[in-house]
Amino acid sequence: MTAAPVEGPHAEPPTSWIGRLRTRLEGTLPYEKLLPETQPSYVASWIYVFGVLTLAALAMIVASGAVLAFRGPAWYHVSSTGLFFNSMHFWSVQLFFTFMGVHLVGKFWMAAWRGNRAKTWISGVLAFVVAVGAGLTGYVLQSNFDSQWIAFEAKDGLNALGVGAWFNVANLGQMALIHVFLLPAVIGVVVLVHVLLVRVHGVVPPLEAAKVAEDRAASRAAAEPVPEGVR
Amino acid sequence: MHVLTTIPADPATYLTWGWVSVSVPNLIAILVTVTLFVLAVVLPFPGGHEDAQDES
Numbered sequence: 305m306t307a308a309p310v311e312g313p314h315a316e317p318p319t320s321w322i323g324r325l326r327t328r329l330e331g332t333l334p335y336e337k338l339l340p341e342t343q344p345s346y347v348a349s350w351i352y353v354f355g356v357l358t359l360a361a362l363a364m365i366v367a368s369g370a371v372l373a374f375r376g377p378a379w380y381h382v383s384s385t386g387l388f389f390n391s392m393h394f395w396s397v398q399l400f401f402t403f404m405g406v407h408l409v410g411k412f413w414m415a416a417w418r419g420n421r422a423k424t425w426i427s428g429v430l431a432f433v434v435a436v437g438a439g440l441t442g443y444v445l446q447s448n449f450d451s452q453w454i455a456f457e458a459k460d461g462l463n464a465l466g467v468g469a470w471f472n473v474a475n476l477g478q479m480a481l482i483h484v485f486l487l488p489a490v491i492g493v494v495v496l497v498h499v500l501l502v503r504v505h506g507v508v509p510p511l512e513a514a515k516v517a518e519d520r521a522a523s524r525a526a527a528e529p530v531p532e533g534v535r
Numbered sequence: 536m537h538v539l540t541t542i543p544a545d546p547a548t549y550l551t552w553g554w555v556s557v558s559v560p561n562l563i564a565i566l567v568t569v570t571l572f573v574l575a576v577v578l579p580f581p582g583g584h585e586d587a588q589d590e591s
Contacts (some may be wrong), residue, residue: 358577402564406572442577 323480335468337503344506346513352412354407355502361400362495366488368393377447396411397439404432416508424505428497444473 318324346352371389372380380386408428417425442478444455455473472478509517543546547558 326591337567348580351582354575402568402571405568406575408576487552527537 333500333504338366338500340503343512344509346510347392347507349510351406351410352507354403354410357403358400358407359495359499361403363397364396365393365400368396369484369488381447400435401439403526404435408432411508414508414510418514419505420510421501421505421508424498424501424508427494429503431491431494431498434487438483438487439493440473441479441487444479445476445483447476470475 318327368389372386372393375386375389380390411425411428440454440458444451444458458473459468462473463469471482541578549558550562565582
């Protein structure tokens with residue numbers, strides 16, 4: 305039986321990739337950062353609520369979409385319960401894009417990429433772009449006149465881009481699989497990365513709060529006595 | 536099949552000013568988003584600064 309490795313600051317450096325990954329995660333994302341109980345005072349503002357509202361709408365989309373996927377169009381286009389879940393899925397999408405739009409504009413005017421948060425910003429933009437694709441495939445899946453119009457307008461645009469042979473909006477089977485599996489999986493991963501990056505780097509402070517913090521740091525540095533040897 | 540007949544199939548009403556053309560549903564969505572943004576910036580947050588931790 306081998307002895308348990310020594311824990312604490314004098315522990316042996318990890319020898320496997322799992323150990324190295326654990327050490328890195330412990331350094332960049334400790335539990336206090338991953339699940340914080342408090343937030344800076346500037347987070348008590350409505351504009352900071354729209355990120356989590358977007359996540360809540362996404363949860364509703366996934367939950368209602370799972371029900372639709374299990375019961376199928378013969379149910380959700382015809383029965384009153386099916387139409388209710390179909391409408392819930394549709395309106396969750398409307399809320400998702402509305403909340404995400406406000407979140408995006410708010411973060412843009414806050415210059416949310418400040419303070420080493422470029423990856424957080426880029427992952428958010430990526431989530432938006434993939435969500436637009438998921439929205440398009442969803443509209444095409446309505447299988448009504450609206451979806452027919454959208455599909456054949458999108459077809460011309462996609463053919464002009466040269467991707468129509470691979471991403472064919474007239475292929476209902478392809479659209480269904482992309483909508484219910486591929487894009488939700490991609491959005492799930494991208495959103496998870498986005499939220500973890502927010503945890504790692506913290507919520508971006510408003511421009512005024514960042515200026516106040518800089519001024520305070522500068523005045524603290526000016527007030528501190530300079531060591532004798534430095535003069 | 537009665538339910539299927541209630542699915543709206545008519546095109547939306549479009550508003551046009553010169554080269555700007557927007558459907559009424561899209562215009563409503565845009566106005567709601569802009570209104571939400573303005574309210575989120577202007578309205579005070581209830582109970583703000585009570586349990587919050589000041590970073591400074």
